[in-house]
Amino acid sequence: MTDLNYDKSLHLKELIPQSAIDEIEQWILKYPAERKRPPIMPALKVVQEHNGNYLTTEMMQAVAEYLDVPHVAVYEVATFYTMFNLNEMGKHVLSVCTNLSCSLRGSDKVVEHLQNRLNIKLGETTKDGVFTIKEVECMAACGGAPMLEVDKVYHENLTEEKIDKILSDIAAQHMPAKEEDNNGK
Ligand code: FES
Numbered sequence: 001m002t003d004l005n006y007d008k009s010l011h012l013k014e015l016i017p018q019s020a021i022d023e024i025e026q027w028i029l030k031y032p033a034e035r036k037r038p039p040i041m042p043a044l045k046v047v048q049e050h051n052g053n054y055l056t057t058e059m060m061q062a063v064a065e066y067l068d069v070p071h072v073a074v075y076e077v078a079t080f081y082t083m084f085n086l087n088e089m090g091k092h093v094l095s096v097c098t099n100l101s102c103s104l105r106g107s108d109k110v111v112e113h114l115q116n117r118l119n120i121k122l123g124e125t126t127k128d129g130v131f132t133i134k135e136v137e138c139m140a141a142c143g144g145a146p147m148l149e150v151d152k153v154y155h156e157n158l159t160e161e162k163i164d165k166i167l168s169d170i171a172a173q174h175m176p177a178k179e180e181d182n183n184g185k
Pocket of ligand 1: 097098099100101102103137138139140141142145147
């Protein structure tokens with residue numbers, strides 16, 4: 001199925017920095033020129049990172065235009081893999097695996113604890129825009145179940161204490177600087 005009706009006026013080079021384009025080019029070079037689809041996933045990852053953790057329809061169209069593939073091919077990848085976010089996310093996405101191994105080892109308790117601590121439900125973002133809780137499929141860290149990933153770091157064998165530490169460490173990054181620090185004292 002092809003989709004030739006998407007907006008081809010959307011150009012990736014106008015949406016993300018040149019450094020990100022260079023990164024995508026590196027991925028394209030890893031595959032034979034006639035194989036245009038394998039770079040879709042790495043290209044989407046790069047674009048998402050440069051767009052505050054989520055992809056817009058315009059960005060997916062621009063990736064399609066850049067890689068010269070049908071828009072639907074990009075959309076299929078973006079909607080199939082849980083690593084891609086199609087809605088605005090918080091600055092830190094807490095990706096909780098709820099697949100079999102994690103489920104058997106208490107991922108429901110992890111989700112419950114996060115929801116209680118942050119006062120949001122799965123898929124929601126805190127009012128200050130700092131945290132989003134997201135449910136994801138197996139992240140190939142089953143030996144460390146239950147686990148979550150945040151900011152590209154895996155946290156395994158989770159306990160309530162470990163979760164509290166993860167949350168407080170991230171929250172500390174968003175604390176306003178103390179007045180004396182601002183005055184250089
Ligand atoms: S089931 Fe959770 S990482 Fe594999």
